[in-house]
Every structure is written in C-alpha cells, then in structure tokens.
Amino acid sequence: MAFPSDIEIAQINEHDKMKNISEIANKVGLDDADIEPYGHYKAKISGSGINKAMKNDDGKLILVTSINPTPAGEGKSTVAIGLADALQALGKKTVLALREPSLGPVMGMKGGATGGGYAQVVPMEDINLHFTGDMHALTSAVNTLAALIDNHLHQGNELNIDPRRIIWKRALDINDRSLRNAVIGLGGPINSIPREEHFEITVASELMAILCLAQDIDDLKERIASILIAYTYDRKPVFVRDLKVQGAITMLLKDALKPNLVQTLENTPAIIHGGPFANIAHGCNSILATELAMKLGDYTVTEGGFGADLGGEKFMDIVTPKLNHAPNAVVIVATIRALKYNGGQKLADLQNEDLNALTLGFKNLKRHIHNMRYYNVPVVVSINEFATDTDNEIKLLTSLCDEVGVDVQLTEIHHKGSKGGLNLAKAVIKATEKEANYTRLYEDEQTTEEKIATIASEIYGANNVEYSAQALKQLQTLKDNVWDDLPVCIAKTQYSLSDDPKKLGSPKDFTLHVQSLIPKLGAGFIVVLTGSVLTMPGLPSKPAALNMDVDNTGKISGLF
Template identity: 65%
Template sequence: MLSDIEIAQKANLAPIEQIAQKLGLFQEDVEPYGKYKAKVSLPESTSNDMGKLILVTSINPTPAGEGKTTVSIGLADGLNQIHKKAVLALREPSLGPVMGLKGGATGGGYSQVLPMEDINLHFTGDIHAITAANNALSALIDNHIHQGNELEIDPQQIIWKRSLDINDRALRHTVVGLGNKAQGVPHEEGFDISVASEIMAILCLANDLADLKTRLAKIVIGYTYQNKPVTVHDLQVEGALALLLKEAIKPNLVQTMEQTPAFIHGGPFANIAHGCNSVAATKTALQLGDYTVTEAGFGADLGAEKFLDIKVPSLDKAPDAIVMVATIRALKMHGGLTTEQLANEDLSALKKGFANLKKHINNMQNYGLPVVVAINEFALDQENELLYLQELCQEISVTAVLSSAWENGGPGATELASTVVSTIEKNEANYKRLYQNQLPLEDKIKEVAQKIYGASDVVFEKKAKKQLKDFKTFGWDLLPICIAKTQYSLSDDASLLGVPQNFTLNVKEIQPKMGAGFLVVLTGNILTMPGLPKRPAALDMDVDDSGRVSGLF
C-alpha cells in the first residue's frame, strides 16, 4: 500500500494559474509562489453575493481516527464530480504536530491537497510571519521596560509570551533578561507554539489589512504596577506588526489531487483558540464558488461551536449545512472498546458509542442547521456495523452516507455530495447563536458548558473568580467566549468518552484576547506549548540529493 506522500508525488498538478482561471481570477489577482502555490488578493465585494457554505465537523476525536480533513477534501471533489462549482477553504498545518505526533493537515490517500510537502512544511511562510510579529512584540515590550518604562509595565504581569512553531516543552516556562543591566530586566516568561499566538487568531478573524491593524492595536500585553491593562496601541507598534503580516493576510491558493481549487490559510488551535481557517480565505471562496467546503477543528463541541459563535459573526455568513464525520472504529471506542478490540464486530459497543454522535448532531441542530452524517469508511469495517449505524441515524431522522474518498477520491464521495446538495435545497438553514454577547460572562460560560458539553455545573477557581470581577470592571465581559478544554471528551476530563453524565466543568483562568475579540476560558490541563513524543515523526523524515521528500506520512 502506498503512503500518502507516495500517492501525492504521483499526482498530476496543474499550474496554479490554471486553478486560478477556474475561479475566474485575473492575472493581477494572483501572486505565484512557485508553480503550484499562490497568494490571492483579498476580495473587495460585499458579502451579499456568496455561495453555499458547508461546515465539516466530527465526533470527539479518538486514536482510531475520524478523517475529517480527508472527508472535507473528498466532498469538495465529489461536488465537482456532480458538476457543482466547489471550492475548499481549510486550515494550514503547524510544524509542531507535523514533526511530532499528530501529523499534517492535507488529507490522506486519494483525497489530498497538493503540494502536500510544501503545505505541511513552510508553505508560503504565513506562520513564520506570525512568529516574527509575535516575537517582535516581545522584544519591543522588553525594550520599553529597559529604556525607562514610561508606561510603568509591571514585568511580573506581562502576559504576552514568545512563540515558536515547533513542539518544545523546555520552553514552556523560561526566565529572560538574565545577566547584567545591559541584558534587560529579568522576569519569568514562556513560549507558546506559534499557532496558539493571539496574532494567529487575529489574522484568521480580520477582514482586511485595516481591520488587522485595528485588532493588533487592541492586544493586551500585560498590566501596569497599578493593575491597569497595557495594549499594543499604548506601545504604538501596531503599524510595525501589521507590516510584518501584510503578505500573510492574503489567502493561499492550491489544489486537490483532482484539481479542485483550495484556499489553505491560517490555523489557530481549536482548543485554545477558535480553530478555523481565515475569514479572508472563506469569504474569497464563497465569492468565487457556488459551494464552499470548510472545516472546524477537533470535534463539534470545540471547533464547530467556536465557528458558529465566534467566526460566523465576523464572516457574516452561516453554514447552509453541517457534515458530521464519524467512523465505526471511533464510535466503538466511545462505546468502551480498546484499540485491540476494534476489528471485531460489536453492535452493542457501536450503539453505546452512537450516543456521542447523537449529542453532536443535536447540538448542531439546536443552531438551526441541517445535518448530514458522513461515515468515513475503513478497509476493515464490517458491513453489518455500517448498515446499523445508518439505521441508528435514520431513527433520529438524519441521513448517514458512506464516504470512501480516502480510497477512491472524489468518486467515493459523490453520494455524500449529492445528499448534501439535496439537504441544502430541501432544508433552509435558520442559524441562531447559542448566546448573545450581552449575557454576563459567567452565564455565557455556563451556556456552552451545559448546552454543548452537557455539564451539570460550572465551578470557578479562585483566580477565575477574581478575573470575572476584573474583566467586568475593564468592560471585557461582553465579548464572546472561547473555552479551552480537552478535545477527546465532551467534559474537561480526557478519559471520559461517550457522553459523560453529571460532571462539573472546572474553570481555572480566563485570558483576555482583545485583538481576537474573545476571552479564552481555561479548563483542565491545556498546554499552549506541546512536547514531542518519545518517537517524533521527524525521525522518519528525509530528503534526498534531488530534493525528493520521504517519510512525511
């Protein structure tokens, strides 16, 4: 069996100018980055003339795999197979997971975006630009303090961290400024992985360069000795940061293996940020295609909720349908089986695990959106189990369709594509947000915890309680919330699979992300700088003398 990279390297790629022509783009709209990648100018038209939007999400992820990106790519190819003008809008990968454990974000098998090597590595340099802007801000903060500290920034209350786009646990907690006076003012600090930087979230929510600069100015970097917030605007450096990001804000255009146009742009983490590709890329796709397929991060409790409550208000366009991805294997894990038991037919475990899928379906329907289930097929799936899952979905009046895009590309997703189109035509989306921003901060957190996760209660620890009061004083309590929790469970305990009952969500801390325009609510043990596994994926990677890459999945 060929690996993903071997399949990708055998594919026929069209010059990027041909992909742009499919979308009706003019030469002046496209800035090629080599033969098969390009930056595209931001759209100038309003949101009134937009195609249909399809949001792909999933059940809570498991080690058995769900294949959300593979299904997204296959669905877009499938839509083009049935003669619909479809465009993809996906997130771009971080080097941290690529070199670590999780892998890339370009799909798999015969359902991939290309060139996968470039996309999974440095791509067009967007994440490096975010890293540069993030660390430039850190340097400017430390220099301001060293040069007299006119703003009276308290070094012990700097909340802005440096960043690096690689998993490095040794940088989670650091001390900077050691040495004599010439080396700066010593203080504790730390590093986030670059995609966890607020600048990544800002880039992905900004509508244009002016909006980007406005948002950058609002970033809170820390507090004064008098406990007053200090912003980037106070430092007067938003212009310099925007300058470093002027190219990065432009969407990236690539293609699938079947030459479907694909915008891959931005990639904030879905547990500590909103987990969606950029508003700019999604709007561009919506204005150039009849159907746009996009993807939310992790499961629907994290990625889809944040897409619907945080991104949609900036996008000014709600999804016309939700595609919920599930696999037989993953549902059986939610039903209590171990990875060693998944090859055995077990309808009882499948039915028990179906509760997780049903919960996510109900959550999406409560937003007023129609749902289609995509069953991502694996080679060892049992026929009885596939039929049984379809029956379970039918019992709750939801259509479940098999997708074999990994094995067959677009032709393996044509039934899914036809079902999604039919669902959109027959069911008008009636989107409504879960909560309004005017709700008290504590109540917004409870809304998500109880209605989306199924928590019985929310407990605020001492630090979070103080922040609830402080943020109200600062006028920050009217922002949307972005709850950071484990992706593996509906609860904040990764070991609780299926649909946990009678659990309490424990809020440890609330972080202001004023530039992004939301508050991050930390629960459980969420790391913003991951570590590498015992055997990193990097150990299998190589490049030969001709530049041919190997070992990249």
C-alpha cells in the same frame, strides 16, 4: 500490494495531474494579475483579486466537523477535501477553504493537515512545511512584539508596566515543552529586566486569531493596536497602541494576510489560510479565506478543528456572526472504529465486531448531532468506511442514525477520492436546499459566566462549572474593565466532551473546571482555559520527525 502512503500518492499525482496555479485561478474567475505566484503551484490572492471577488454573490457554505477525535482516526480533513472534489465531479463550481498546518503536529504525532489517500491538497510537502511563510511571519511578529515590550522595560518603563503582569507570550511553531516556563533577562543590567516568561505554540497566539478574523490591513492594524499586553503596577491595562508599535507589527503581516491558493489532487481550487488550533484557539481558517471561497464558488466546503464541541461550536458562535453567513449544511464525520472506541472497545480490538460498544459509542455522535442541530442548520453524517466494518455494524449504525432522523452516508473517499464521496455530495446538495434558520447559542450581552455555563451545559453536557481562585479574580477584572460582552473561546481537551480526556462517549453530570480567563481583545473574545489544557504542547516519545528524510534530489519521505 500495500496501499501507498499519503506522500507517495501526492508525489505521483503531483507530477501527473497538478496544474499551473494560474489555471486554477482561472477556474474561479481570477486572472494572472489577481494572484502572486510562489512558484508554479502556489499563490497568494492579491488585493486586486480580493476586491474583484468580493463583488460576487455568496455561494452556499458547508461546514465539516466531527465526533471527538480518537486514536482510531476519523478522517475529517480527508472528507472535507473529498466532498469538495465530489461536488466538483457533479458539475458544481466548488472551492475548498481550510486551515494551514502547523509544524508542531507535523513533526509530532498527529501529522500534517492536507488530507489523506486520494483526497489531498497539493503540493502536500510545501503546504505541510514552510508553504508561503505565513507561520514564520506570525512567529516573527509575536516575538518582535515581545522584544519591544522587554526593550520598553529596559529603557526606563515609561508606561509603568509591572513585569510580573505581562501577559503577552513569545511563540514558536513547534511543540517544545521546555519553553512553557522560562526565565529571561539573566546576566546583569545590560541584559534587561529578569522576569518569568512563557512560550506558546504560534497557532495559539492571539496574532493568529487576529489574522484569521481581520478583513483588511486597516482592520488588522486596529486589532493589533487593541491587544492587551500587560498591566501596570496599579493594575491598569496596557495595550499595543500604548507602545505605538501596531504599524510595525502589521507591516510584518502584510503578506501573511493574503489568502493562499492551491489545489486538490483532482484540481479543485483550495484556499488555505490561517491555522489556529481548536482545542486552544478558535480552530477555523481565516474569515477572508471563507468569504473569498463563497464569492468564487457556488459551493464552499470549510472545516472546524477537532470535534463539533470545539471547532464546530466556535465556528457557529465566534466566526459566523463575523462572517454574516451561516453554514447552509453541517457534515459530521465519524467512523465505526472510532465510535466503538468511544463505547469502550480497546484500540487493539477495533477490527473485531462489537455491536454493544458501537451502540454505547453512538452516544458521542448523537450528542454532536444534537449540538449542531441546536443552531437550526441541516445536518448530514458521513461515515468513513474501513475494511474491518461488518455488515451488522453498518446496519446497526444506519438504524441508530435513522432513529434520530439524520441522513447518514457511507464514504470511501480515502481510497477512491471523489468517486467514494458522490453519495455524500448528493446528500449535502439536498441538505443545502432545505431551509436553515441560524440561531446562535448565546448573545454578547450575556455575562461571561452565563456564556460559559451555556456552552458547558448545552454543548458538553456538564451540570456544573467550577472556577479556580485565579479565574474568579479574572472574572472580576473582565467586569471592572467592561470586557464582559465578548464571545468566549473555551480551551479544552479535544478527546472528550468534558475537560477530562479519559471520559469518552457522552459523559453526564460532570463539572467543567475553569482554570483561567485571558482577554484577547484584538481577536475580540475571551479565552477560557479548562482542565489541564496547555497552550504549548509537547512532542511524543517517538515523534513523526524520526521517520522523515530528504534525498539528494530534494525528494521528501516520511511526511504524512
């Protein structure tokens, strides 16, 4: 009998085991007055609930990250969810904090972001689709600001904005390559000023980053006011506060700022809020969600997007200083299949034993272990088991992990839920009891070039950084405007430690190619675009949407 699909498991368990959201809130000390229900199984945590929780002490924080993703799959979100369930099964008061899915991957190739098998957050269909409307609110806010900018141009351009130097982009929460480069304002004077426009996916927008970093409405409004939207004809910066519309944009996000409360298949409380991509943004759920989870539970499990070179590094260097609480332990997720792929074995052959490919591919995992240890926090490796993993391969991988002195645990979370992650949970509890002495990779006082060079060498393994002519001009702009003291958020392919997705394993002696630098002053960091990374992805030749359907009863199929 075939193993059921993720949506089949979710739908069966939703009917049998899902609890009313008020029961989940009560588990973490929140009353009905502290939540704003969206139906029976979803809720926003209200302002009073947030204030109430913030009076508690912090619990321990566990960051789940991974090796570089491969077509073989790693199961990072599944491990994060299963680990939270396993901690709860061991009697620990645990809260999960994850990002919200984007419709782009859901309809495209990657699928949703609610875990898999018997380790999922539910209601899976709602979370992967419209959820509580946060993505729609963000998209509306992004495009409202864009409309106000173009209206300002049309109505006389009092701020002297140069239409060629508007850097604010419109957004859409779906992969649409046809909108990467467009021309707007055609059709004569009544239709405004013709100019080149660019769309990015909503999760890459600065407003998404701001939502994930803001502490309250006042902080959100100030960050929005600080967004750099354009330059004047004489190259002076123009901010949202110059348009005087920060209040209106904040108003559109007042509900989106409130974190969302749901549950896992095993009824572990889960706060899901914010969803920036890690390859083109900072890749972590909101600070507010993580803070709440730590205040409401003794253990919080959170996740950084993609590999430790992206979401992991950004959590440590961008999020942690603002969170004022470093992870007490880091879990790095890998599979033997993915390691063999990194070692050169073809995708079609991964079911076959290949100890040489595993040895070569282990270099990728070893690099990520090295990277996370740089921050002086305990590291545990989680290996998702597959039926095709051989005893020889398991023995070899265990030996390789022993050589670098890292605790490695095999898990069967996908097929067994919390029962498949109990050993991992015990290892993580033990790791959180060790002394951690968080050390940041760089300091804000360093120059932008120094920060980029440090990440490139220490995290990626590059021996050189090369800047395009455009990037060099932008570096000077950062210095001229005294924006040089901000963290850097490097946008890079997720598939490699380098900026070339074809360089697998742990490449050496390569150059990181910086194409452009974009100041995100509301978010408080500089986005560094490298290689050929795009802020508006495209759909594959056969998008996942082809397999999706809904019947007359409202039952959804094909979602994963």
